[in-house]
Amino acid sequence: MLPERFLLGRPVRSLQTMLRAISRSYPFLPRLVPDGIFEERTEQAVVLFQQNFGLPPTGTVDNDTWDAVASVYRGVVARTRLPRSADVYPSPSFRVEPGGETLHLLVVQSMFKSLSHVLDEVQDAEVDGRHVDGAAANTLWLQSRGNLEESGVFDNLSWDLLTRLYAIFITRNRRVE
Numbered sequence: 153m154l155p156e157r158f159l160l161g162r163p164v165r166s167l168q169t170m171l172r173a174i175s176r177s178y179p180f181l182p183r184l185v186p187d188g189i190f191e192e193r194t195e196q197a198v199v200l201f202q203q204n205f206g207l208p209p210t211g212t213v214d215n216d217t218w219d220a221v222a223s224v225y226r227g228v229v230a231r232t233r234l235p236r237s238a239d240v241y242p243s244p245s246f247r248v249e250p251g252g253e254t255l256h257l258l259v260v261q262s263m264f265k266s267l268s269h270v271l272d273e274v275q276d277a278e279v280d281g282r283h284v285d286g287a288a289a290n291t292l293w294l295q296s297r298g299n300l301e302e303s304g305v306f307d308n309l310s311w312d313l314l315t316r317l318y319a320i321f322i323t324r325n326r327r328v329e
Contacts, residue, residue: 164190167213170225171197177228180204247307250291253282260306263318264290270321273297 168186171194175181182197195211202209205220213221240259248254261279264287268276273293277286288304295302298313 162188164188164194167198167218167221168194170221171201174201174221174224174228177232178204178224241308241311244308247305248283250283250288250304255281257281257283257287257306260311260314261287263314263322266322267317271317 165186165188167190168184168188171181172184172186175183175197181200182193184194184197198213198217199209199211201207201221201224202211202217205224207217207220240256242256246256248257258279258281261277261281264274265276265279268274275286275289275293277290283291283306291306291310292302292304294300294310294313294317295304298309300309300313
């Protein structure tokens with residue numbers, strides 16, 4: 153049986169979770185396992201937090217300590233979370249024929265422009281929203297490399313392949329599905 157000073161429950165697990173996240177940015181804090189048990193390691197983390205964030209180092213989590221932990225946690229999460237993704241492809245049925253023009257191509261062309269710096273076969277074409285010249289050639293190149301129908305029409309399948317290449321070569325996101 154645990155001594156009376158040991159606390160159990162969700163608030164303790166929440167505290168441990170926040171302190172664990174904070175420890176990634178402030179390595180002086182131990183990396184806690186959020187188990188919901190307020191034991192010596194959790195108390196040590198609280199004391200270290202209090203000492204380093206201008207609170208009396210009591211090891212007790214009063215309102216001031218809880219508020220400070222929560223505030224630092226929110227700041228750490230805001231600085232370290234992945235940026236929000238944006239859905240920029242208009243719809244599954246969206247397509248641009250060769251010779252067409254649309255503002256939606258600006259994103260596509262910008263992605264091709266980035267890829268042109270790492271893939272020799274991709275042309276460094278204008279970013280102007282027109283599906284001509286380099287943009288059309290890049291679409292054909294993409295379709296040929298992806299075993300898609302080489303129509304030159306930029307469509308949902310072309311978008312899917314382009315975003316995968318962009319994730320691999322530009323953003324280095326290896327979790328491409």
